[in-house]
Amino acid sequence: xxxxxxxxxxxxxxxxxxxxxxxxxxxxxxxxxxxxxxxxxxxxxxxxxxxxxxxxxxxxxxxxxxxxxxxxxxxxxxxxxxxxxxxxxxxxxxxxxxxxxxxxxxxxxxxxxxxxxxxxxxxxxxxxxxxxxxxxxxxxxxxxxxxxxxxxxxxxxxxxxxxxxxxxxxxxxxxxxxxxxxxxxxxxxxxxxxxxxxxxxxxxxxxxxxxxxxxxxxxxxxxxxxxxxxxxxxxxxxxxxxxxxxxxxxxxxxxxxxxxxxxxxxxxxxxxxxxxxxxxxxxxxxxxxxxxxxxxxxxxxxxxxxxxxxxxxxxxxxxxxxxxxxxxxxxxxxxxxxxxxxxxxxxxxxxxxxxxxxxxxxxxxxxxxxxxxxxxxxxxxxxxxxxxxxxxxxxxxxxxxxxxxxxxxxxxxxxxxxxxxxxxxxxxxxxxxxxxxxxx
Numbered sequence: 001x002x003x004x005x006x007x008x009x010x011x012x013x014x015x016x017x018x019x020x021x022x023x024x025x026x027x028x029x030x031x032x033x034x035x036x037x038x039x040x041x042x043x044x045x046x047x048x049x050x051x052x053x054x055x056x057x058x059x060x061x062x063x064x065x066x067x068x069x070x071x072x073x074x075x076x077x078x079x080x081x082x083x084x085x086x087x088x089x090x091x092x093x094x095x096x097x098x099x100x101x102x103x104x105x106x107x108x109x110x111x112x113x114x115x116x117x118x119x120x121x122x123x124x125x126x127x128x129x130x131x132x133x134x135x136x137x138x139x140x141x142x143x144x145x146x147x148x149x150x151x152x153x154x155x156x157x158x159x160x161x162x163x164x165x166x167x168x169x170x171x172x173x174x175x176x177x178x179x180x181x182x183x184x185x186x187x188x189x190x191x192x193x194x195x196x197x198x199x200x201x202x203x204x205x206x207x208x209x210x211x212x213x214x215x216x217x218x219x220x221x222x223x224x225x226x227x228x229x230x231x232x233x234x235x236x237x238x239x240x241x242x243x244x245x246x247x248x249x250x251x252x253x254x255x256x257x258x259x260x261x262x263x264x265x266x267x268x269x270x271x272x273x274x275x276x277x278x279x280x281x282x283x284x285x286x287x288x289x290x291x292x293x294x295x296x297x298x299x300x301x302x303x304x305x306x307x308x309x310x311x312x313x314x315x316x317x318x319x320x321x322x323x324x325x326x327x328x329x330x331x332x333x334x335x336x337x338x339x340x341x342x343x344x345x346x347x348x349x350x351x352x353x354x355x356x357x358x359x360x361x362x363x364x365x366x367x368x369x370x371x372x373x374x375x376x377x378x379x380x381x382x383x384x385x386x387x388x389x390x391x392x393x394x395x396x397x398x399x400x401x402x403x404x405x406x407x408x409x410x411x412x413x414x415x416x417x418x419x420x421x422x423x424x425x426x427x428x429x430x431x432x433x434x435x436x437x438x439x440x
Contacts, residue, residue: 002065006197007430010077010190010222012213012291012408013169016108018057022076023210026061028411029427030074033128036066036433046417050075052196054189068433073204077193079186079218083171098120112424114268169214169293173300181362190222198283206437208430212410213379216292217300223287227357230282242349246274247338250359254321254390255335261392264321265362268390269437272360278349282360285437288429289365290410295381308386319388320358364429368406394429396422 011021030036031043041064050060055074061074099435171179172186198206211219250267258264272285291302301317303307311317322337337359338350352359365383370376398409398420410422431437 001070002071004071004073004203005434006073006075006202006204006207007432008077008193008207008209008319010209010211010215010219010235011080012215014080015338016078016080018055018078019059019076022061022074025210025411026074028413028423029430029432030063030072030288032413033427034425036068038065038067038069041065043361052193053078054145054192057426066433067151068435070205070432070434072432075193075197075217077190077222078220079189079215082182082185082189083199102306121198172214173217173293184217187221187225189224190218191229194222194226194284198230198281204283206434207283208286208288209284210288210290210430211292212290213407216289216294218296219287219289220318223284223357223361224355227282227283227318228354230280230358231352231354233278233280233351242278243274244278244350246270247350247352247359250321251324251336251338254324254337257389259384259389261390264390265364265392265436268358268360268362275352275360280360280407284357284361286429286431287358287361288426289363289380289383290426291367291380291407292365292378292383293379294387295383297386315353317356318357320363320390321388322352322356322359325353358388358390362392363387363390364394365423366394366396368398368403368422374405375403379407392423396425398422 006170009022011024019379026045031045034043037043044064047059050058050064052060055078058076058078063072063074098299116432171182175183192207194207196202197204209219209223211217221398246267250264250271250429253264253267269285272282275282297317298308302311308317312319312323315323324335324337326333326335328334336350337356338352340350363383365380367380367382370378370381381393384393397403398406398412400406400409400412400414400420411426412421
């Protein structure tokens with residue numbers, strides 16, 4: 001029997017329908033990707049019951065073995081139904097936390113958008129105040145045509161965008177009492193799905209988690225909370241020494257603060273395999289983010305860049321590579337993200353700490369560079385500065401819509417010019433043939 005791998009896609013904001021995102025994604029990375037098809041098995045995709053997601057709306061899309069002898073099960077982690085009932089109050093509370101701040105704390109790539117939003121907000125306030133004043137004085141408020149336009153087109157459209165699109169981000173990213181339950185439900189459902197996929201009866205050799213837009217933040221949270229069930233896989237030192245060469249090498253790269261992500265990701269895969277050899281059941285080899293707002297983590301996950309750094313150093317927010325800690329060994333100070341288990345022995349077995357999920361798990365981030373707000377993807381961006389030097393940032397291009405509003409185009413296969421790179425980059429990040437793995 002051929003080996004199996006699982007890919008979990010986490011959708012982004014908006015009125016998402018179950019399976020609509022996954023089908024387009026599978027078409028781009030598998031069905032049309034003839035380079036990885038087995039010459040006899042072909043490009044078939046079978047829709048099978050999804051018994052792991054606890055939703056009758058979802059299906060598992062299964063492929064035959066590919067050219068490398070691997071079969072792939074594609075799952076969608078669907079969460080939109082858990083964020084219903086969004087009100088303008090939810091959105092305004094989040095907007096206030098983002099806009100009413102010192103401009104110097106706004107990430108550089110967002111400053112143009114920040115000033116535009118402030119300008120629009122100011123203009124809207126002036127318009128409303130003027131309308132109220134004229135109405136109170138008995139004068140004409142607005143022309144009839146403009147009134148009709150606002151009543152039947154502009155206001156309903158703005159309401160839809162605010163509540164159904166921006167509202168998802170506001171509910172999940174704003175930590176307030178009214179949002180805590182929904183945030184917990186989404187994370188718990190995602191952690192439960194990952195735990196199911198890890199069970200031996202499913203026989204997966206690796207799992208790839210893909211997050212688009214807000215789905216990348218949800219994926220980050222799910223991995224953070226799922227990892228704590230696997231990292232501490234033994235409480236005592238083993239009876240015989242276990243290999244830790246890959247761990248030593250990866251910690252050396254982290255201490256070196258290398259920016260060579262090719263070296264880092266090769267070392268991470270070696271450590272992924274070493275952990276499995278040493279009895280750890282963790283199977284998530286890759287995290288792939290598309291148009292991720294984590295590029296703006298300093299204002300989405302923290303108050304500012306200083307607060308973000310503190311949370312990362314306190315191991316509240318995992319980084320890639322993991323946060324290091326100093327320890328004295330044989331009179332020398334060493335930096336590690338692992339800790340020792342055993343009874344006072346000097347050759348203790350070492351385990352990664354609770355925020356070291358991106359030691360065995362590689363992180364690849366795709367983004368459309370943004371210019372003048374409307375071209376490219378202002379939501380996403382490079383993640384190295386915010387989430388760690390081990391993240392492999394991949395800028396991509398598309399010719400669709402002349403590059404306008406590209407945030408939803410990461411797996412879109414509409415007619416392209418020859419300089420489009422997004423589909424090839426996505427296929428390379430997923431690596432469904434696992435050619436970047438060991439002995440492939």
